[in-house]
Amino acid sequence: MANRRTYWPNHEEPVRGYADTAMEFPRLFALLLLVLEWTRPGLPSPLRPICDLRVLNHFIQEARDAEVAMKSCREGCSLTEAVSVPQTTVNFEDWEKKNAMAQAQEVQTGLWLLQQALGLLRTSMTDAELNGHIDTATRNLHSITAVLRTLNFPEYTPPASTAGLEGTWSASSAAELLQVHLNFLRGKVRLLLLDAQACQQDVS
Amino acid sequence: MTCDRLVRLAPLYLMLCAAGAAGIVQGAQDFKRKASILLKEEPKNPKCFAESKKDFVCFWEEDEERAGSVDQYSFTYAYQNEKNSTCPLEVLPSAGGKKLFVCHLNRVQMFVQLDVQVQREGVQIYNRSLLIELLFLLDPPKSVTVSTTGHQGQLNVSWVPPSLKYMDDSMIYEVLYAPADSDFGQVELIQACSEMILRGLEAGTMYQVQVRVNLDGITYDGYWSAWSDPVFTETLPAELDPLVVSLTVIVSFILVLLCLAMLLSHQRFLIKKLWPVIPTPDSKFQGLFTVYGGDFQEWLGQTSGSLWLTSPFILPEECPSPLEVLSEFNLCPPLSSPPLPPKASKALTRVRNEDGVMKKGLLGRESVDGVDSVQTNGWRTPLHDDWLLDRLREFQQHPVPTSQCSLLESQDAYISLTGNKQIEGEHMEDTLEETSPLGVLFASRKTTLSESHSDLGSVQQSSGCGNLSSQSSFEYPNHAWITRDPGYTYMAVADSGVSMDYSPMSRADDIGKVVIYANDYKNDVPPHRRPFLVRQYPVDDDD
Numbered sequence: 001m002a003n004r005r006t007y008w009p010n011h012e013e014p015v016r017g018y019a020d021t022a023m024e025f026p027r028l029f030a031l032l033l034l035v036l037e038w039t040r041p042g043l044p045s046p047l048r049p050i051c052d053l054r055v056l057n058h059f060i061q062e063a064r065d066a067e068v069a070m071k072s073c074r075e076g077c078s079l080t081e082a083v084s085v086p087q088t089t090v091n092f093e094d095w096e097k098k099n100a101m102a103q104a105q106e107v108q109t110g111l112w113l114l115q116q117a118l119g120l121l122r123t124s125m126t127d128a129e130l131n132g133h134i135d136t137a138t139r140n141l142h143s144i145t146a147v148l149r150t151l152n153f154p155e156y157t158p159p160a161s162t163a164g165l166e167g168t169w170s171a172s173s174a175a176e177l178l179q180v181h182l183n184f185l186r187g188k189v190r191l192l193l194l195d196a197q198a199c200q201q202d203v204s
Numbered sequence: 205m206t207c208d209r210l211v212r213l214a215p216l217y218l219m220l221c222a223a224g225a226a227g228i229v230q231g232a233q234d235f236k237r238k239a240s241i242l243l244k245e246e247p248k249n250p251k252c253f254a255e256s257k258k259d260f261v262c263f264w265e266e267d268e269e270r271a272g273s274v275d276q277y278s279f280t281y282a283y284q285n286e287k288n289s290t291c292p293l294e295v296l297p298s299a300g301g302k303k304l305f306v307c308h309l310n311r312v313q314m315f316v317q318l319d320v321q322v323q324r325e326g327v328q329i330y331n332r333s334l335l336i337e338l339l340f341l342l343d344p345p346k347s348v349t350v351s352t353t354g355h356q357g358q359l360n361v362s363w364v365p366p367s368l369k370y371m372d373d374s375m376i377y378e379v380l381y382a383p384a385d386s387d388f389g390q391v392e393l394i395q396a397c398s399e400m401i402l403r404g405l406e407a408g409t410m411y412q413v414q415v416r417v418n419l420d421g422i423t424y425d426g427y428w429s430a431w432s433d434p435v436f437t438e439t440l441p442a443e444l445d446p447l448v449v450s451l452t453v454i455v456s457f458i459l460v461l462l463c464l465a466m467l468l469s470h471q472r473f474l475i476k477k478l479w480p481v482i483p484t485p486d487s488k489f490q491g492l493f494t495v496y497g498g499d500f501q502e503w504l505g506q507t508s509g510s511l512w513l514t515s516p517f518i519l520p521e522e523c524p525s526p527l528e529v530l531s532e533f534n535l536c537p538p539l540s541s542p543p544l545p546p547k548a549s550k551a552l553t554r555v556r557n558e559d560g561v562m563k564k565g566l567l568g569r570e571s572v573d574g575v576d577s578v579q580t581n582g583w584r585t586p587l588h589d590d591w592l593l594d595r596l597r598e599f600q601q602h603p604v605p606t607s608q609c610s611l612l613e614s615q616d617a618y619i620s621l622t623g624n625k626q627i628e629g630e631h632m633e634d635t636l637e638e639t640s641p642l643g644v645l646f647a648s649r650k651t652t653l654s655e656s657h658s659d660l661g662s663v664q665q666s667s668g669c670g671n672l673s674s675q676s677s678f679e680y681p682n683h684a685w686i687t688r689d690p691g692y693t694y695m696a697v698a699d700s701g702v703s704m705d706y707s708p709m710s711r712a713d714d715i716g717k718v719v720i721y722a723n724d725y726k727n728d729v730p731p732h733r734r735p736f737l738v739r740q741y742p743v744d745d746d747d
Contacts, residue, residue, distance in 0.1 A: 053373065057422045089283070089316040092257045092370075169285055179317075186337070186423045187315030194370050 050147045051199035053190070059140040060185050066133035067178040076126035077174045083117035085171045086110030088183035095191060104153040106167060107192045108145070110184050112158055113168065115141050117177050125174075137181060144189060151196040232296070237430060238341055239263060239304060245427050249330045250279075250307075250322055253341035253427065257368060260309040260336055262291070262320060271303045276325050279307045284317040312336055340426025342366045345377065345398075345415045350437040356445075357407055359437060362399035363415050372396065374424045377417050384410040384436060395420060407442035 070077060086109065095103070118138050125131050149155065171177045193199070242251045243265060252262035262279065279291040291307035298304045314337040322330035345363035353360050361379055365372060373396045381402055382389025389412075394400050405411060414431040467474065486493055489503070496503040699705075 060422055087316075089313045091311070091313050183315045183335075190423055191370060 049150045049152070049196070049198040051151075051193075051196065053193060055147065056144070056185065056190055056193060059144065060182065060190075062133075062136050062140060063178070063182040063185055066130075066137055067175070067182050069130055069133055070175045070178045073127060073130060073174065077130055078124065079117075079121055079172060079174055079177065080124045081120070082170045082172045083120055083177060084113050084168045085117055085177060085180040086113050086184055086188075087167045087169055088180055088187050090187040090191065095188075100195070100197060101154075103188075103192050103195070104148070105156045107188050108148065108153070108156045109158045109167070110188065111141055111145055111148075114181050114184065117171065118181070121174055121177060130174075137178075144185075147193070151193070151198045153196075234343070235261070235306075236296070236298070239265075239298070241427065241430060242341065248332055250320060250332060252320070252332070252334060252336075253339050254312065254336050255341065255343070257314075257371075258312055260312045260339075261306060262309070263304050263306040264322065264330060265298060266303050266305065268301050268303055271305075272324065274305070277305055278323045279305075280321045280323070281309065282319045283313055284319075337423070338425040340419050340424055342368075342375075342417050342419075342426065342429045344429045344432040345417050346432070348413065348415050348432045348435050350411070350413045350435045352437070352440050353401060356440055356443055357403065357405040359402045359405060359411060359413070359439060360399065361402060361413050361415065363432070365398045366417060371419065371424055374420045374422065375417055376420050377415055378428070380414045380416075380431065381405075381411050384412050405439050407439055410436055410438045412436050 086106075098106075115138060118134055118141070122131065122134050122138070125134060169180065171180055238253065238255075239251075242253060242263075250262040250264040252260065254260045274293050274295050277293055279293055280288045281291060282288040291309055294306045294308075296304040296306060315335070318334050318336060320330070320332045320334065321328055343366060345365060347364040349362050351360050351362075352358070359381070361381075363377075365375055365377075368375075376393060376395045377398075377400075379392045379394065379400055379402070380389050381392070383406065392400060392402065402411075402413075412434040413436075414434050416429045416431050418428045419426045491506075492498065492500065492503045496506070
């Protein structure tokens, strides 16, 4: 009885009857309830761990594309100043000796350093295509940080002064920066995600 | 003591040495195999590859004539942001009169650029910048096993991947499979999985399968490994696909139905062709098969014989001419008072046998008159030959007026050869007589005579003339006989009960000229019939 269906042969404006106007308020009220339910502030649900490495593989391929593009850059693609970049060297024996916490800290520090360096490079970059690569790389670094958060790694923010940090190099060119960026993703970041405890529990 | 110990341990040492030597030899062979791969694949010098996560090998090849000694060469390498290091060189002989200079790096760092330099006598000959994790050359997969799945044309291939941690999901494999006797095979690629199902294979065929491994190139990279040793396995033999079988059955069933439908629609035509109608003479012989059951003689008797008289199908026998029953004629002379001796029988019989209808006129009655010999003899004495003809002659010449022969009419004497007896006023019924097929009755003459008839006898005869069957007797007017055409042929029959005497057929004017034949009854006694009985019944006249 809520909706009265009337045949309108001439496609005229339907005449709103009493029933239609009477149902307006209940409709609005229902909609309001739904919205409030969705936006209800509550405890955040635990994030599902992202263990699929295909996401990282995608980031790595985009980083490789950026490095290749940067190699062909001649002008307007240089760093104004040297930036600190994480060391990408991986010795498997040494890496396995470190505990998970240390590994996570190392990776998170490196991600932070790279984000800083890419930010600097972005400001001095004039090439539009390269800027796009840099933006993609920056966005990917944020995503990786989010992925680490899902794997229950404690958030670690390195100290503000980056100088003198252990395990850092200095990069003076954009190409070198992007190469380091690529190697870092392929090496340490990947190893950390592979060995993540959260993913191991899911598998076993 | 120590000597004993040495003696005991010597074999152990020897074994260890042998094992070590074997291992070294094997290692050398493996290296040479890999080196040969790289020599084809890698254009740059020095050629470097990593076999595992922990070691790294670089080498280059030189002709023996141009190569100097090992000391002349130096191999230096430097990681990014690190100092140079030197690698000790080895020399290995190679095929084709060449030398290999080999450097093994112990400490390996990945994901960092490595710069390599080769100098000969202080002069740089080779320079290369590389990343170690991108130059993997792995051993071929081990323990390749091929087995059949439960399905047709499939094989299940499985192998053990190289044991490299963190790199399992970066490995890709190529499976090469081909029929054992074929040179061309197919390659299937699979990633990060150590087993595979090959489909679309021929049934009942021997296949050889090989596997090789490489890295996917995203994180790690390298060269394709050597092919593993071939494994031979035969696929399952061909089976009938149930779907194919069922479809075949359905289609054949439909075809059979179509053929049947066609055959039925052309049934008459086919039958005509395959089994042509054999012409039968039914149409020409009307009623022969339907009424008389094929009895040709009977059928002839019932139809007009004129058709067949000239037909060649007729048997060359004398066709029976129909005989008319002659009326009984009174052979009796005018009655007189003397006692009558037993009289001759007089009857009309009609005999029918199987061959046709023949009517006999049996005449009869003989009056006892003046024939002493007959009287005395009675029935058991055969009549003399001329007796019957004399009677006939007499009758013909002196036809008895009907009044005188009214005796006959009134008496109505017949011989019936069945159980049906008709006799006027005389009850001679006997159950025995009735059941007998032949009852010959002799009627007495109904007269004013007072003689007692001696026995005329009723002879019961078995039907052995089994052919003889009687019919109802009938009466012919006496005059009918007289008025016959002289052209007729006559036959006189006298039945004495013991024998029937026939005069030969003769024309009317010939009577008396021929001899009478006497034919005895031939009595065959059927088992179910009564035995031959001769009875004598006194016959009394009824007044």
